[in-house]
Amino acid sequence: MKYDLIIKNGTVVFPYQGEINCEIGVKQGKIATISDSIDSNLGEQVLDARGKYVFPAAIDSHYHVGIYRPHSEDAESESRTALVGGVGTIISYFRTGHHYLNKTGPYREIFPEVLALSNGHFYTDYCYHIAPMTTPQLDEVEWLVEEAGVTSFKFYMFYKGLTLAADSTKGSEYTMAENYDLGHLYELMTRVAKMAEKYRGKTRISLSLHCENPELIRVFIERVKKQGLTGLKAYSEARPPLTEKLSVHEAAILADATGCPINLLHLSSREALQAGIDVRRAYPNHDIKLETTLHHLALDYEELEKSGIGMRAKVNPPIRTREHSEFLWEGIIKGHVDTVVSDHACCGEEHKKKGVWDSLPGFGGSSILYPIMLSEGAHKRNIPLSRIAELVSANPARIFGLYPKKGCIAIGSDADFTVIDMNIEKPVRAEELLSAQDHTPFEGFIAKGWSTQTIVRGKIMFDNGKVTEEKCGEFIKRPVFLHDQIRAEKASE
Ligand SMILES: [Zn+2]
Incomplete structure (x- = not known):
């Protein structure tokens, strides 16, 4: 044949x-x-x-395989649910520290372990972004790019507070790192920038940032508690858009100083996306990509409280209100947003019952990546189908070093569709999503x-x-x- x-x-x-x-x-x-x-x-x-x-299969470039469950088991169920949403490739975050494998050490030892736990357990193709957490791991960036097959790294701006909380001689129990702060970020950016420069014009090597400021969050949590606020509104006000805005500007200043290409992850609010747009204008020579998520585009905490979803929709950064999600859609229509992702983290209902402060953040959404984008984007807002294919497939492929193998319909590219x-119109039902997660905020x-x-x-x-x-x-x-x-x-x- x-x-x-x-x-x-x-x-x-x-x-x-x-x-x-x-x-x-x-x-x-x-x-x-x-x-x-x-x-x-x-x-x-x-x-x-x-x-x-016939769309190019999506590349869901923000995923957390194995964050709350055993890695291989999570890979099976959560790559299965991705197929429902038209996803052919998952790019998952991995870091050492609390959750995931609950340990620290060199990636030269731990990354092969992650790959061994992954091998044979995915329905989709997969890749990993890596977060260097400790000082010695900074010197593994070159090895990660050239030997291990990793082009993208991560820094969590809001973990800084967690580092301070524990015994300073041992570092934080959460990050299992000693100096997880802007100094560490600067050092990491110089390493990533060096590799980006080496491969300039051939591919893109970059650093992704979770932008929220821990010192402000500390203060706002106290305020919210005093005011007696509850539920998702309390959570949103405890981590307000101002904290995202501040972190975006800090990240951009350091990216400018080091020449490091960056990706600003899961921009959730008007202020966060506007800050992303502003830093692009302020540093036009720098490579800054902007990401938002399905849930920040489609959900509103007032509606979620009314419908009884409540803490099942707890996530970082928090779900905001319609006013913010409309601004994010406008950002897509005007071309500011580069990628839309699920930020998938399988988190069962049992972890969502401990109230606003102690429930675990995150949930899955990969199974509705194309359905939500087509429904809310194409049908409701007239966004062209090709633009949607760019946001969920071609752009992530280009940004994360997969193009033109993935995210591309051309002779020789992988046949991922x-x-x-x-015209199929139906309500989202957790049991049809084939995930191990027993609920969905959608x-x-x-x-x-x-x-x-x-x-x-x-x-x-x-x-x-x-x-x-x-x-x-x-x-x-x-x-x-x-x-x-x-x-x-x-x-x-
Ligand atoms: Zn995430």
Whole structure:
């Protein structure tokens, strides 16, 4: 047979280009042909996408596999739920310290352990962002890029307060690090900037930042407690947008000083996104990317309290109000926002019952990445389908060193797609999302535009609500230009 799979009769959504009626032939997991028409007889398997749209599979570039549950188990259930949302590749954060593997040490030892726990447990392809937490780990950045396949790093601005809380000789129990502060950030940025410079023009090496300020949060928590506020409103006011704004500016000043490309994660509010826009203007020579999340775009804490969802929607930064989410949508429409992610962290209801301060933050949302973007973005706000494919697939691929292997519909790219029926309209139900998480803060949310199939490297992994293939996710070493070349050289030796 000439092709392993042919996708026929659909409208293909090409990022940066638009919608084209064409057919795709897949061979050995890669796109082999894009043509007006391909003879069905040439395919082992034929998928009829009549009346539907063929999108590049999403790359959910903000994930927390294994944060609250055993790594391998979490990888299985949480990559399975990703298929429901049209996701073909997960880029998950990993750090040493509390949660995850609950230990610290060199990444040269711990990262192979993470990969061993991952191997054979993913339904989607996967990659890791790494957060260097300790001083010795700073010197592992070069090894992480050139040997381990990691192009993106992370710093948590709001962990600074946690470092101070514990015995200063041992460092914090949470970060298991001694000097997790702006000094550490500066040192980390110089390391990342050096690698970014080395590969400039070939790929992007970058640092992602969680921007919230711990000193202000400390003060606002006290105020909120005194005022007697409760629930999600209390949580939002305890971590107000001002803390995001301050951290964004601090991060940008240091990025400017070091030349480090940065990604400002999960901007949740008007102030946070405006700060991102402002620092881009203030430092036009610097590479600053802006991310927001599904939940900050779609949820509002007043509505969540009314519907009884409450603490199930606790997350950092907190859910805000409509006024803020409308500003985020405007940021998408005007082209300021580069990526939309789920910030998926499987967190069962049992962890959400300890009140506003002690419930664990985070929840899953990868299963509704395309559905929410299509429903709220395309149907309600007329955002072009190609722009949505850019936000959830092509842009993350470019920003995180996966392009053009992923996030790209071109001959030779991986055959990762999701076929979408734009007319399926139904409420989000936790049990249909195939996650280990027993609830969702989106419960009952009506979404229009759902995946009927998700295809990873030519395999139909998800078909009409069911997982149809065994786990075959591969670890993708980034930047792909470097590691695919190394692989090709090794193969030819
Ligand atoms: Zn996160």
